[in-house]
Amino acid sequence: xxxxxxxxxxTLPRAQSIRMQAxxxxxxxxxxxxxxxxxxxxxVAGVITWLLPLSPLxxxxxxxxxxSVIGLFMIGLGFLLYHQAKAxxxxxxxxxxxxxxxxxxxxxxxxxxxxxxxxxxTSGPLQRRFGLATLxxxxxxxxxxxxxxxxxxxxxARALRDHILKxxxxxxxx
Amino acid sequence: MSDSGLKxxxxxxxxxxxxxxxxxxxxxxxxxxxxxxxxxxxLIVLFASAASSEKFRLSWAVAAVVVLLILLAVIAxxxxxxxxxxxxxxxxxxxxxxLHREELNIDxxxxxxINIKELFYMRPFGLSVMGIDTAGSQGKxxxxxxxxxxxxxxxxxxxxxRRNPAGPRGSNESDMEQGGAQVAGPVGQDSIxxxxxxxxxxxxxxxxxxxxxxxxxxxxxxxxxxxFFGAGDYAEKTLGTLSDRLGLSGAVSSMVMAGDFLGLxxxxxxxxxxxxxxxxxxxxxxxxxxxHDYRLTVDGSNYRYESGLxxxxxxxxxxxxxxxxxxxxxxxxxxxxxxxxxxxxxSAGTGLESGELSGILKTMFVVPSLLPSQADSLxxxxxxxxxxxxxxxxxxxxxRFVRLGIAGFTLPATLVLMTPAILVSPLFLLPVPLMAAALxxxxxxxxxxxxxxxxxxxxxxxxxxxxxxVTVFPLYKIQRIDFRQTPWQRRAGFAHLKIHLASHxxxxxxVPVEDARRLQDLALYEVESSTLAxx
Numbered sequence: 001x002x003x004x005x006x007x008x009x010x011t012l013p014r015a016q017s018i019r020m021q022a023x024x025x026x027x028x029x030x031x032x033x034x035x036x037x038x039x040x041x042x043x044v045a046g047v048i049t050w051l052l053p054l055s056p057l058x059x060x061x062x063x064x065x066x067x068s069v070i071g072l073f074m075i076g077l078g079f080l081l082y083h084q085a086k087a088x089x090x091x092x093x094x095x096x097x098x099x100x101x102x103x104x105x106x107x108x109x110x111x112x113x114x115x116x117x118x119x120x121x122t123s124g125p126l127q128r129r130f131g132l133a134t135l136x137x138x139x140x141x142x143x144x145x146x147x148x149x150x151x152x153x154x155x156x157a158r159a160l161r162d163h164i165l166k167x168x169x170x171x172x173x174x
Numbered sequence: 175m176s177d178s179g180l181k182x183x184x185x186x187x188x189x190x191x192x193x194x195x196x197x198x199x200x201x202x203x204x205x206x207x208x209x210x211x212x213x214x215x216x217l218i219v220l221f222a223s224a225a226s227s228e229k230f231r232l233s234w235a236v237a238a239v240v241v242l243l244i245l246l247a248v249i250a251x252x253x254x255x256x257x258x259x260x261x262x263x264x265x266x267x268x269x270x271x272x273l274h275r276e277e278l279n280i281d282x283x284x285x286x287x288i289n290i291k292e293l294f295y296m297r298p299f300g301l302s303v304m305g306i307d308t309a310g311s312q313g314k315x316x317x318x319x320x321x322x323x324x325x326x327x328x329x330x331x332x333x334x335x336r337r338n339p340a341g342p343r344g345s346n347e348s349d350m351e352q353g354g355a356q357v358a359g360p361v362g363q364d365s366i367x368x369x370x371x372x373x374x375x376x377x378x379x380x381x382x383x384x385x386x387x388x389x390x391x392x393x394x395x396x397x398x399x400x401x402f403f404g405a406g407d408y409a410e411k412t413l414g415t416l417s418d419r420l421g422l423s424g425a426v427s428s429m430v431m432a433g434d435f436l437g438l439x440x441x442x443x444x445x446x447x448x449x450x451x452x453x454x455x456x457x458x459x460x461x462x463x464x465x466h467d468y469r470l471t472v473d474g475s476n477y478r479y480e481s482g483l484x485x486x487x488x489x490x491x492x493x494x495x496x497x498x499x500x501x502x503x504x505x506x507x508x509x510x511x512x513x514x515x516x517x518x519x520x521s522a523g524t525g526l527e528s529g530e531l532s533g534i535l536k537t538m539f540v541v542p543s544l545l546p547s548q549a550d551s552l553x554x555x556x557x558x559x560x561x562x563x564x565x566x567x568x569x570x571x572x573x574r575f576v577r578l579g580i581a582g583f584t585l586p587a588t589l590v591l592m593t594p595a596i597l598v599s600p601l602f603l604l605p606v607p608l609m610a611a612a613l614x615x616x617x618x619x620x621x622x623x624x625x626x627x628x629x630x631x632x633x634x635x636x637x638x639x640x641x642x643x644v645t646v647f648p649l650y651k652i653q654r655i656d657f658r659q660t661p662w663q664r665r666a667g668f669a670h671l672k673i674h675l676a677s678h679x680x681x682x683x684x685v686p687v688e689d690a691r692r693l694q695d696l697a698l699y700e701v702e703s704s705t706l707a708x709x
Contacts, residue, residue, distance in 0.1 A: 012692075012695040012696060012699050013695065013698070013699065014691070014695055015657075015691065015694050015695055015698065016691050095698075095702035096698060096702060102658075104660060104661060105658055105659070105660055106658065106659050106660075106661075106664070107656060107657065107658040107659075108656070108657045108658075109654065109655075109656050109657075110654070110655060110657075110694065110698060111654050112654075112698060112701045112702050114701065114702070114708075115652075115653045115654060115701065115708070139653045139654055139674070139676075140520050140653060140676040140708075140709065146653075146654060146674070147654070
């Protein structure tokens, strides 16, 4: 790529070398309990169709195939969610915050503190049980959330928010 | 925040103003428009069901329409009576609303741009509509309708310079209070004395006609149509959304582009077959309504344009608020050697993602119908130290771009045709290779246009099919960069980059991974080492 730049692009801080930190340990448990909340009843119902002596053969076959398909799907989904949660990571640098997500389509978002318009910390009922919180950052231009970090420990999320907002302010008034 | 806010509240000595009764017409047009746009489908159903019943009488329908109009007129009257504004030392305050009453406070700092529209029915009275936009949430923009033009201009200059409109006019040296969060623009720009307006560009009728030919036809028809409605905002927005969906969008992920192309093709066919002559004519007409007697001037760091045949439009933007300059040249523009420039500002929604383009259209500042040399010199004017001539374009990966672009079409087609192919005959799959063969040159052409580069402190992204759209943006104004890879891309060494500006977002698919990382690192370095405010 052609770069006509005073700075030596070889000595730039490398985003590639950021060491990402995994999400808080309870996060995987939270994701899995969320999954279990709707997967377990379905799986139990599926097992019941195999245990019950159903009378007309077509009905029995249809129910059991259906249950198996749904069951396999749920198990696959659980597997995917587990690894997705494991693959998430975040890192804090001096001037920006980085967040990596995605299992197949892996995405790294780096957000400079100075571009943060406002931030919010939210936590749902399940997250609160696990002491977790979601940190959302909004930047200009987008009407939706621009960076959403799920699975932080609640105190950590608040501290991170305060740190980033403090830095975005101090830089803005320079 | 609340403390200083209270102090500010107390500091406003200015009285509440009311607007001229002429604004009643503005409100009436607005409510009729809103009613028609929102209620039309329901009305049609109602009318259809009523007309089919035996007891239907035309006189009733007429009476209903009359009652409705009276109702709308009353609403317009109440809106007019409720509307109050005052311009304080550092903010604009507006009170409005009939049932849901609100008071809006807009700090001068947050104002992105101010448009003054002299609607044709206001011109005889020397009145105008002053539209104040912020980068904040949508629907919180302010329109002050029925304000004298001279006053509106004075307010605009004061607000954009962030000085007290009640203070001494014409000089802004020290009456700009340096509050805690006051942001200084690029050094030296605020110290340029005001009141020295310099003409940058004037368009004659030929230029405007050429603009009509080199811009999107649909948009112009909408605006020509909208001119009868007063401002034409709504039509401009809807049709703008449409036309942007069809192919003028800045987004270039291959899927989006492929979709755009199909849309463009179908529309092109329809347009070509039905009206080859009328549409360009309407388009030129539309351009005349909007851009007749176009003048672009600069005063200090404020750029302004004024144009319009019946309704005069005045737009303005401060240099440091320009997020990107877009050079747009469609196939016709290439043929005629003209380029249209857009100055992009921060918008409440980036639009393409949220499907909300009204923000973009509202915050777009167009410099139409330029010769390439003019486009170059004006770009250098808008973006200091720009050396656009030095850009060397880097390309994305051709094989991947073309292959995956085609796959985006052929795979779904294959899936659909699979069932009849298995059940009836494998011949059903025959269209797939034909489709691929037809798509190949198209994607090669799209690939030829996609390019990116960096010169000095500016980034360049080019897209297009026959024509091209080049976005030039200061690297330090980037809001965020997303880096995305699929497992296959990871193995082959490519990545998708998405560059988010405050005005819009740019997609770069299949960029060599080392380029993508360098671009990301460089942009972050520029953003984080810059002390300039991005807005």
